[in-house]
Amino acid sequence: MYRPGRTLFPYLALAAVGLALVWSTTFSTLPQADFTFINGTELKSIDPARVTGVPEGRIVGALLEGLYRPDPKTLQPLPGMAVQHDLSSDRKTYTFHLRSNALWSDGTRVTAEDFRWSWQRMLHPETGSEYASLLGECVVGADQYHRGAVKVGNRVEIELEDRPNPAEPFPTGTILRSKVLAIDKPPEPKIPKGTSEDDEDKIKDAWKAKWQYTVEIDGQRQKYCKQPPAGDAQIKKCRQVLLDFSEVGIKAPDPATFEVTLLNPTPYFIYLAQFFPLCPVQRACVEKYGYPNWTKAGNIVTNGAYRLEFRRFRDRIRMRKSSNYWDAEHVQINVADALAVESPATGLNMYLDNQVEWTEAPPSAVIPELENRIDYLAKPSLAIYFYRMNVTQKPLDNMLVRRALNLAVNKESLCKNLLRAGQQPALSFVPPGLPGYEPASAGEYNIDKAQDLLRQAGFPGGQGLDRIEILFNGDGGDHRDIAQKIGSDWEKNLGVRVGYKGIEWNSYLAAVRQLSYSVSRNGWTGDYPDPNTFLGLFVSNGEQNSTGWKNPRYDQLIADAAREVDAKKRLQMFHDAERILMDEMPVLPVYSYVSVNMVKPYVKGFYPNAQDLHPLRDLSIDAAERRKYFQAKGTP
């Protein structure tokens, strides 16, 4: 029997393949950008209130501009949206004077109200900003607003349950303002023993939702509650009860004046004013499109040197110079592409193949071959690689054991023979290089002293000592190599038995948080050039402590330092605190990071610095040198 399908089928299949071939080779080839760089991973977001990472920071910093911007050479604040500021005599009130020629990309003026609203948005609990604590720690009322902590007598803003779109993260419902007259709380629920931290939070959260706030509105007393008891019409339902934002020390008295009142004199606050999470966003744009649509290329309104031209997921972000930027005449690069290249080897290949002008962190295996090139730029950075030690577990509950472990690690050899990119052995938790600060040393590599300490602890030659397990994230790779190097030092020098455990990132984070580890590897990058960003981690019950270590004197010193006006005394307090930290050794500093960038020699304005910040607006390309470079290479 003749079936047309039988003879047709092979031809149909061939035609499909042919069509696919044609389709797949007809791409629109993009015009080349003036400057292309490797930006690590795809961004979590470009909303400054939602991001924390370095790749995000580069893009946010190009699209938006804060009160100040960092000098690419010295990292000191340069005028941005603010021209200058006045500091009150108690050093607690900063009055920023905004420039009059600062425009959003839609042509409207950037005002102090933009900053006030953006900072309020960042602090609002529903925004979920990971950096909200930066303001919470130092600005009057910011922490209470952020956590929704309200006391009787406070002025509050109550948001009713009438948001047009309940999924929107920022309040758009009716807001009532009043003073809290009373708070009725149901009896606090008992938390059964053995409840996990997470479940405990949930129980407390459910309890807090039942609190009833009595306020007076238009002369009438009224009760509001997030979860009013069923059947009681007297109690009205609301979505949020927050401290009235007018009680928070963030104010915009007039369009050109932005005023911030701090809890304590905070010398590093000026660096926060140039930190990307505190860049403003335009209220009209955010409210018109809502999240995430306001971040889309056609919608977003920016105030920085660049506009967002398009985003291709996991491929590139294209930015074009903004003509509305106040300093547009000094912005040299017109079109810039940021590529979401994750593999360092691929980044290096593209750099060597002249597809990009800047890549960072080449794979450590090839560093010996690169480090003598003129375009290899290495600089110690404000970041530390360290081991947390769980002081609630044997044998690490013994301070002498912890100190012995530290002295028995040959960090010098680790940096020279294994890491090889110029990393510095860390003797202190705060990396060196902070102006005016003298780090407290934990002692250099010393086998005799380490063995002696172990003997004093009651474990001569490591006898009777439990096996110590080093936990790290990801199996294979640098973390395992480092752990094995450190572990072999411990075995060789102290006779300690060491185990290694590499687990996947999320499981690792959970283990560290729940203190189910004995030694774990960690990294920390300073957010601003001040010891507080490092030493603040280890206060008792600090969110990032995760070692079980507590020391009231340490807590006192950190708290005192926050209140201290005298800069020298303040740094001395930090030094004393670090002395305690290094003596009791809940953390073992391993090495301080080095940032490595490879930048084509014809790119100007690129300076290696401690925070590895390289604002796009300050870079430029020397066209003549570029031509010469490519002529020498023999390629176009």
Place this chain on the structure above:
Amino acid sequence: MIQFLAKRLAWMVLTLWVVFTFSFFLMRAVPGGPFSEERKLDPDVKRNIERRYHLNEPLYQQYAEQLWSAMQLDLGPSMRMSDFTVNEIIAAGFPVSATLGILALSFALALGIITGIVAALYRQTTTDVGMMTAATIGIAVPNFWLASVCIVLFVFVLPIFPAAGWGSPWQLVLPVFCLGAPYAGYIARLTRTGMLDVLSQDYIRTARAKGLSPARVVVHHALKGAMLPVVSFLGPAAADILTGSLIVETIFFLPGLGRNFIQSATQRDYPVAMGLVLVYTVILYVLNTVVDMSYRFLDPRVKLQ
């Protein structure tokens, strides 16, 4: 035929539901969540974010809500790349992976079938041994090694192709070759085996005896039968290749789906992981159905039931 397709469709819906359910509970059974970060969030803030994604609700409620929205083809926003929805992520990555996959598969088919036929016709000669050794090496060599060698040779030693990236046909050559090579190896071996099997059959001898040219015997009579094992291999292979390859996409910096597969799992981006698993299931199912249908055309003895 229509009955066959309708039955397949019903099974696919059922399979999708099972896959959805299984993935949903499996994902939530592993420790950590999409908002676990080294910089620990304030518990209240974390709860607010979780509320935004309904993670605070009881599991069965989340399950019901998500099943309902998945049925409407709306998988919601990504929890990690929160500027994008899952649909946007799939729409951005799928064309790239599909392009790459189709080209790699065409390349693998062309190379594999020709090699297989030649090897079968010249069996037990050096040509045969050489080709089959090459095919075995193609299968055995890992992608990343092949890619590294290709980059060294064709980017740096002989600067012919760009190192990585997406946008021009030139940039596709190396990734297509690296992605297609192991499949070409498999197809060559399968074709050779199939050809050897068919060439010894009576109807081929008859065709030869009737005086048909050797080319006509091979292409017209033998190849169709010899293709059956290749075709059954193609279904799952095409599903794999169309949904992207982590290694090739990472090394050559291609914005396909492959990278999303791994990252959504390690970062606990539940909606993205779910979306990709469902897309993969659909593609695998559809391709297997196409393969089953093509048997009927290739082999008159096969009946679809």
